[in-house]
Amino acid sequence: MSEPADLVRTAAVRIAALAQDGLTFALGDPAKDYDAARYRELTELAADLLAAVSTSPRDVLRALLDTDVGYATPKVDVRAGVIDDQGRFLLLRERSDGLWSMPGGWADPGDRPAQAAVREVLEETGYPVEVVKVVGVWERDARGKQPPMPVSVFHLYFLCTVSGDRVAASELETLDVGWFGLDELPELSQRRINRWELERMMAHHRDPSLPTEWD
Known part of the structure; x- marks a missing residue:
């Protein structure tokens, strides 16, 4: 209840x-x-x-x-699960709260969803990536994100792989970048991601034939 x-x-x-x-x-x-x-x-x-x-x-x-105008619809947030061949996640330390998250953010008008995920990874970590598959379409409240927001948010989670050499990341958005296994995660930014989502991303990395999940 x-x-x-x-x-x-x-x-x-x-x-x-x-x-x-x-x-x-x-x-x-x-x-x-x-x-x-x-x-x-x-x-x-x-x-x-x-x-x-x-x-x-x-x-x-x-x-x-007041951040939205017109007919009210859920906001769309994209997240990119970039996993290397050692089973480690590419995570970034957010400048806003000093905690760690997968690359991602609000999709911009005119974006294609996968295009938005690729752009966010490059801007926040400096890594060029390509999308492998859509892992999940999840509603923020249903995933227990904290603190709650006064608007409805849909999360689109993409499994990605690095496709080239790293370039300099934006100093305005990122404090640090690193690779972490599930057994060595730093403190996560719970308003953005949680361990359950990382575990689902890893499951799809290990078995790409798994069907896309949704709320």
Whole structure:
């Protein structure tokens, strides 16, 4: 059974999405100014609910609700599981929290999913890679990522292999880069990845015939 805080957060995310959808169709129509005001009020109520069950400040949560416009849809995050012939993962130490993660991030408009994963690896680690397969399409909340976010997020996980020599990585995004086996993992950035996901990536590396997984 879900915890009360999880139920409140899920409801708040849904309320915020409905308010965003309402604003999308109400703005620009003078006859719907009253509706637009109500949808803005719902957005504020959603922020209040999220703040009540989150450790993040309300103003941060409120700002996140404004990062998307138009009809509300889940955000898309791509992650690249790059594994070498010794069974080690390519991980990077995030500048934002000092913890370790697989290369990845938000897909940009105009990106093809695999193209986004390849770009993220190159920008964050300096390694050119090619995609082998899609391992999983997972929903962030279903995977227990912490802390929770006020928006819905779909993760696309790609198994990749190095395809060339390393070039200099972006100093703006990465503190360090390294190769780690499952038995020697550094402290992971739990908001981005967890051990279960790494284990699933390794399973697909060992047996590429496994079918793609999804929530």
